[in-house]
Amino acid sequence: MPQVVGTSIDSGFGPHLEILQAAGFGFREVSRTRDLRRNEELIEALAGADAVIAGAEPYSPRVIEALPSLRVISRSGVGFDSIDLAACDRAGVAVCTTPGVNHHAVAELTFALLFGVARGFPMTDRRVREGKWKRVTGPRVMGSTLGIIGLGRIGQAVATRAIGVGMNVLAFEPQPNAEFIAKWAVQLVPLDELLARSDYVSIHSPLTPDTRHLINARTLARMKAGSVLINTARGGLVDEAALCEALRSGHLRAAALDVFEVEPLPLDSPLLTFDNVLLSGHVAGMDNESKYDTFKMAAETIVALYRGRWPAECIVNLRGVDNWRWARG
Numbered sequence: 001m002p003q004v005v006g007t008s009i010d011s012g013f014g015p016h017l018e019i020l021q022a023a024g025f026g027f028r029e030v031s032r033t034r035d036l037r038r039n040e041e042l043i044e045a046l047a048g049a050d051a052v053i054a055g056a057e058p059y060s061p062r063v064i065e066a067l068p069s070l071r072v073i074s075r076s077g078v079g080f081d082s083i084d085l086a087a088c089d090r091a092g093v094a095v096c097t098t099p100g101v102n103h104h105a106v107a108e109l110t111f112a113l114l115f116g117v118a119r120g121f122p123m124t125d126r127r128v129r130e131g132k133w134k135r136v137t138g139p140r141v142m143g144s145t146l147g148i149i150g151l152g153r154i155g156q157a158v159a160t161r162a163i164g165v166g167m168n169v170l171a172f173e174p175q176p177n178a179e180f181i182a183k184w185a186v187q188l189v190p191l192d193e194l195l196a197r198s199d200y201v202s203i204h205s206p207l208t209p210d211t212r213h214l215i216n217a218r219t220l221a222r223m224k225a226g227s228v229l230i231n232t233a234r235g236g237l238v239d240e241a242a243l244c245e246a247l248r249s250g251h252l253r254a255a256a257l258d259v260f261e262v263e264p265l266p267l268d269s270p271l272l273t274f275d276n277v278l279l280s281g282h283v284a285g286m287d288n289e290s291k292y293d294t295f296k297m298a299a300e301t302i303v304a305l306y307r308g309r310w311p312a313e314c315i316v317n318l319r320g321v322d323n324w325r326w327a328r329g
Helices: 015-022 039-045 061-065 085-091 103-118 123-129 153-164 178-184 191-197 217-222 240-249 288-306
Strands: 003-006 026-029 051-054 072-075 094-096 145-149 168-172 200-203 227-231 252-257 277-279
Touching: 015 026, 015 288, 039 061, 051 288, 061 085, 072 288, 085 094, 094 288, 103 153, 103 200, 103 227, 103 252, 103 277, 103 288, 145 153, 145 191, 153 168, 153 178, 168 191, 191 217, 217 240, 240 252
Parallel strands: 003 026, 003 051, 051 072, 072 094, 145 168, 145 200, 200 227, 227 252, 252 277
Antiparallel strands: none
């Protein structure tokens, strides 16, 4: 019986269990007490696994090489920057994601953060708790400009919400969807122009070697004075030291971050010292509907591969491979 291991949060229940059982798979969930960021812990947790419904833990070459039975890493989400694709290619391990299931969840949290910083959170909450009754005005969101970096599914979901609340929308996207842009009258502009014109900049790009620290000292300096940075994509897209300097100098009015260069965010991070930074703990893609659909797709992808099908829209590696088989040899 092929074995699937769940390392993603809450993988001990959900539609994937019935799907996998019906297809003849065994399933076990890894205890949350394990530190899966450590190679040896992850290797031990996945011993004997044929497939994994994976969280954000790192899959290094050392991990891949130590797991000869592993055939599929099915990520419960769309990010795969923590997985060494070259090592997986060498080992013939299919790396899969669950596209199209959590874009509404991410867009909603993006706007929760945007409206939060627009109305002075977290400081507004803190003052009330401290008995400081201070009422402060700020600029209205309606009529302001939102710059979206990355106009894929998530960026598009953010754009339609922004238009719905009366914002002007700019976007930077190397591979734009012309139909979407025309329908919603989104203005496509170069990155530097977007930064200079936007009151709020929201990042929705994948993390790649080319996009790491896309937001750095140079690009932060290009941002409009008094603007706000929002990141619900990947922590590595932002140089946090440069961001802290931009906040410290007053060049940025605020920032809202769901993702960080190191996760969990260390308690000595300078980001924790700013009253105008709103934080959440990498939860943007997590609502009940997304969780259900993510686990369902992750399991269906594993079953499809086991049965000899190739769900190309979910597979992010093994480009050009046309003879992949579940059984090795």
